[in-house]
Amino acid sequence: MTEDPVASLIGQIAAGDRDAFRALYSAASAKLFGVAFRILRDRAEAEDALQEVMTRVWLNARRFDPSRARGMTWVIAIARNHAIDRLRARPAPQDGDDALVLVADRAPGAEAQVVARGEVRRIADCFGRLEPARADAVRGAYLNGLSYEELSARHAVPLNTMRSWLRRGLQSLKECLEA
């Protein structure tokens, strides 16, 4: 495992180091705010979410295990999980909200632009082996927090078909990554 400055900061935060907390905020807040905003699509709510995410980072830092995850992966998981929980707690979307969903995606090939790291290239290769529509559904769920309902409407397939697509897509990715 290469050097992981964010993991070191989380370790210091676990010991109650407030300077490390500020340093982590400097290093990670723009990424975490980007995550919250992309999922919630609402600036004020993304701000609330980022406050809560940083609060959880402080409170849960002692549960971080650097042998199990990189520091950025851990804090981004907290941000995604919180933003998606907020999104799911919203009332069901009314007719007309679909347009929002449809325009929100498409950062074409964003993950392919970053080819420096081998793991990124590997997952891009594995995505390339999925049917394009299924790969797109997996990305839409992961990056934007789209629900089964939104994805099935968007791809015009029944809900349980969409669920099968996603689960099989994930299973294929796992097999490909472990091959």
Add this chain to the structure above:
Amino acid sequence: MTASDLPPPDDGMTDREGLAAEYVLGSLPLADRATAERLIATDAAFAASVNAWQNRLSPLNDAYAELAPPPGLLARVEARLFPAPAARRAPGRFWLGALTGLALAGFAALVLLPPLQRPAAVVATLTGAAQPLVVAARYEPDRQVLTVTRDAGPVAATGQDYELWVIPEGKEPVSLGVLRDTALSVTLAALPAGSTLAVTLETAGGSPTGKPQGPLLVAAVISG
């Protein structure tokens, strides 16, 4: 609707593995996400499976563009986590005095999920200084149900139990029951801002007097 209403897909994944994968993917409805979050706290194998999926899919995180948060947001977080010592309240009973000290240690947090048409769920994390026990609480006003789980820390020693209390602002603690391995769900008419949730260590079965007697371990104040 929850995903569990759907027929299980025939994809070779076990229910648990599928739930872990779909939780990380993010596509599950709220009820299933809550189930997954409870399992993460209580089932080490499930937590490991979630961790593996997070690592597997983490290269996708590169697609999230950075966006600078507004200036002053860090200060708001710090004000919440590290409050300046508050004005001293009239000294109450010894136990409530201990609670004040704990709150000043700055380990109380909560989140209000968005206040739209449905009443917002209140989520609080009960922690204490130098205390391995971490207890998660979630209150759903529309169902009037408070669900509490032990997120981290050891089980209570033989002959002892963790007991959960709600303390309405300025009132005496009311027992909500003992907290063991499974989630504790209790009906609660309201959990207004200013209330405190607290866990003490009591003899097995809970305090025999109906009032907290053992040491206060963790707490969180509900803020509006």
